Amino acid sequence: MxxxxxxxxxxxxxxxxxxxxxxxxxxxxxxxxxxxxxxxxxxxxxxxxxxxxxxxxxxxxxxxxxxxxxxxxxxxxxxxxxxxxxxxxxxxxxxxxxxxxxxxxxxxxxxxxxxxxxxxxxxxxxxxxxxxxxxxxxxxxxxxxxxxxxxxxxxxxxxxxxxxxxxxxxxxxxxxxxxxxxxxxTLPGDIARSSAMDALIHAMEGYCSNGSSPVTDMFAMNSIEMIAENIAPDYWNDPDRRFKIMIASLYAGLCFSNAGLGLVHSMAHALGGWTGMNHGLASFIVLRDVIQYNMEAAPGRYRKIAGFIGTDTEKLPDDSSVPDIIGDGMMEMFGYDERPPLSGLGVLREDIPELVQRTMNDPCIATNPRLPRKNDVEELYLNLL
CATH class of the missing domain: 3.40.50.1970 (Rossmann fold)
Structure with missing residues (x-):
């Protein structure tokens, strides 16, 4: 990368x-x-x-x-x-x-x-x-x-x-x-927020995908920057902000449709099918842990994302805090007080083998920057219970 x-x-x-x-x-x-x-x-x-x-x-x-x-x-x-x-x-x-x-x-x-x-x-x-x-x-x-x-x-x-x-x-x-x-x-506030978060995660995963290119990178970076600058508690009521978020979503789509996605979406698809939970929420729940897992494969890219979302990463001594910077920044941007455990959303320990298999079979996993093994994915789910 x-x-x-x-x-x-x-x-x-x-x-x-x-x-x-x-x-x-x-x-x-x-x-x-x-x-x-x-x-x-x-x-x-x-x-x-x-x-x-x-x-x-x-x-x-x-x-x-x-x-x-x-x-x-x-x-x-x-x-x-x-x-x-x-x-x-x-x-x-x-x-x-x-x-x-x-x-x-x-x-x-x-x-x-x-x-x-x-x-x-x-x-x-x-x-x-x-x-x-x-x-x-x-x-x-x-x-x-x-x-x-x-x-x-x-x-x-x-x-x-x-x-x-x-x-x-x-x-x-x-x-x-x-x-x-x-x-x-006319969007309800919860849908407006989760949709914008979905766009941001699309851009992040497309940017860090092993199928990325200079063209998709351009769309991804513009999308992340526009969302970070224009997201607000009621952005949909501001004509200028909502148009910019729409354009950011367009950029994110042009990015991931051509670069691919990654493990966040593979896990979110498995969780959404199994529990019926909202896709944006599922993606948010797994994001921080997946970034931690992927860091060794794309440290510079995640560091750049953290710079848009959280803090001046040039001053960081190493990359160990990058997942938390991105995760905490997302929580603040989208008004989450906490990240709910999967156990509180209907996922049982005995469900994990099935969720792991579904995650491994999801096409999005092919463009994850780090190739996951089954035991890696199992550990991610266990940590999120």
């Missing part, structure tokens, strides 16, 4: 439009894609927001018919994807406009997979399992954190198996992302 990385890298990105009112381009671009009818994928909360009206108005103004699918919950399930794919097929849709947070956007990607590939969504879990391209997909994020609107990732839950399953494919990169800060103004 030293020197300037000159390895060959390939990058993927959707077309994107940023700024106040960007969401109003949904109809124009649907028309540009020669669509006559789209599936408007959203959730019940977003559907009640006033700011969604300009989106549907733009569809109507451009002669685009639409069918609404809003039966989506946090951590979208395989059943919700399959229900949405039937709605797409039965209503004669030709494209998808997805409006919402990461759960909605991931579900929309799953619907798109089935629309053009048939079968069951579980058949596409893994890396590059999608044969046929999806129908045109326009994403309008209502949170700043998941970056699903620009990434080649989707996370779909199987509640019977208690798993969160990762699908990674260039086919999942949306055709267009309309990044408008206005939807953030």
């Amino acid at each position: 030293t020197g300037y990385n000159r390895d060959v890298r390939k990058f993927v990105s959707p077309e994107f439009i940023t700024g106040i009112g960007a969401r109003k381009f949904a109809g124009r671009y649907s028309s540009n894609f020669n669509l006559k009818k789209v599936l408007l994928v959203t959730d019940s909360c977003v559907r009640r927001c006033r700011w969604i009206s300009p989106i549907t108005d733009s569809l109507c103004d451009n002669g685009i018919d639409y069918e609404v699918f809003s039966s989506i919950t946090e951590n979208p399930s395989v059943d919700e994807v399959m229900d949405g794919s039937r709605a797409f097929r039965d209503s004669g849709c030709e494209g998808i406009v997805a409006v919402g947070g990461g759960s909605v956007l991931d579900c929309a990607k799953g619907i798109g997979i089935i629309a053009e590939n048939s079968g069951h969504i579980s058949e596409y879990i893994g890396i590059d399992m999608i044969r046929n391209p999806m129908p045109p997909l326009i994403c309008i994020p209502s949170t700043a954190g998941s970056s699903a609107d620009v990434s080649q990732y989707a996370v779909i839950s199987d509640r019977e198996q208690r798993t969160k399953n990762l699908i990674i494919s260039k086919s999942l990169v949306p055709d267009l992302s309309l990044i408008d800060p206005e939807p953030l103004s």
Whole structure:
């Protein structure tokens, strides 16, 4: 992780439009894609927001018919994807406009997979399992954190198996992302904070990934700096701050979608599937210990992150305090008084072997800066109980 990385890298990105009112381009671009009818994928909360009206108005103004699918919950399930794919097929849709947070956007990607590939969504879990391209997909994020609107990732839950399953494919990169800060103004405070924390962790893991490059480093550093400078207890009520957090989330997505993530996300996926806990919370809980574990593989990078989040690291005698500087800085930034133990969130000691196995099988672990062994991961979970 030293020197300037000159390895060959390939990058993927959707077309994107940023700024106040960007969401109003949904109809124009649907028309540009020669669509006559789209599936408007959203959730019940977003559907009640006033700011969604300009989106549907733009569809109507451009002669685009639409069918609404809003039966989506946090951590979208395989059943919700399959229900949405039937709605797409039965209503004669030709494209998808997805409006919402990461759960909605991931579900929309799953619907798109089935629309053009048939079968069951579980058949596409893994890396590059999608044969046929999806129908045109326009994403309008209502949170700043998941970056699903620009990434080649989707996370779909199987509640019977208690798993969160990762699908990674260039086919999942949306055709267009309309990044408008206005939807953030109606976010509940807890979701706004956890989403911004998710964006920050995306940027951190992408920056320290073994798949990083000068291009992804640029996005990561800008994202971390913008979040550190603009996060506030009610940032979503400040038009300037919320736009900058949206842009920081965009940068984080362009980083991790191309560089990969790491052990934080592998553990968070395992915990989220097993317990149903919020993804941002799961990532926060494991972050400090994972940084401690990874320090020997990327000390300079974590030290640089600590400089943005906590203190002037040039004055530190060594790197031993860096994990705590980052962890304590995150707690202060996002208003956490403590880091809850996993035992208080439904994790039992006898669950750990299953969580370890799921973590080891998660694709994100491949780009962790240090290659974990099973006993390493087991020790991390035991320390977090």
